[in-house]
């Protein structure tokens with residue numbers, strides 16, 4: 529179901545830019561997500577999204593954004609893509625993300641986008657304009673295998689399409705890389721998967737890989753995930769229950785080894801493992817640091 533809602537506020541602010549992506553502000557133009565990844569953390573009760581498969585469209589989002597940007601005194605990176613995918617299928621028609629980027633370009637704010645969709649390429653020219661200040665696009669890739677990707681991220685474009693999006697973005701001068709998160713225990717936490725993702729990201733022209741070796745598991749998110757495991761990976765649920773019980777964080781098996789492998793391969797290939805972030809003082813993109 530798709531429904532329009534009216535939001536009161538669009539941008540949330542962080543006191544200090546966050547460590548991972550250097551965000552000062554965050555925006556969600558939609559609630560719910562059509563990509564329907566089986567592990568999605570946004571199903572957790574704390575986010576109060578009752579039916580995660582429904583999409584709520586913030587009909588007044590662009591008016592709110594323009595008004596809020598005109599009153600912001602601190603210029604800082606605006607993030608989007610943590611609670612829903614800004615390029616899920618409905619965006620092709622509604623164009624909220626596109627219109628938000630137009631406003632961000634006009635007000636000359638920096639932006640960081642997280643997505644699993646190559647629909648981001650539609651907005652390439654806008655991203656090039658915003659890049660004069662700062663624009664970064666992180667494609668989330670958790671497996672190098674298209675078939676496994678379809679099972680666990682059923683509504684999202686294929687993994688290969690995401691690598692292709694990285695290539696096009698990089699060729700057109702947009703800072704781009706991979707958010708390699710989550711890494712699902714027993715399913716994706718093998719060295720071969722990590723090596724393949726890093727290697728293909730490098731071949732596509734990515735500048736960075738930001739990993740997280742494990743996943744979250746809480747209340748509704750865990751219930752949904754386990755229900756999906758029963759259908760997709762018979763027997764796997766018991767492994768999870770034995771290993772993690774009701775823990776919030778489920779670490780990847782051999783996380784230290786996977787991390788060593790990732791860091792050493794990234795170093796060999798010249799990929800950063802931290803985001804090159806917007807620098808407020810210079811207004812320019814910082815040098816890559818590894």
Ligand code: SF4
Nearest residue numbers: 561563564565568612
């Ligand atoms: S794309 Fe992101 S927000 Fe959407 S279902 Fe997948 S993990 Fe959740």
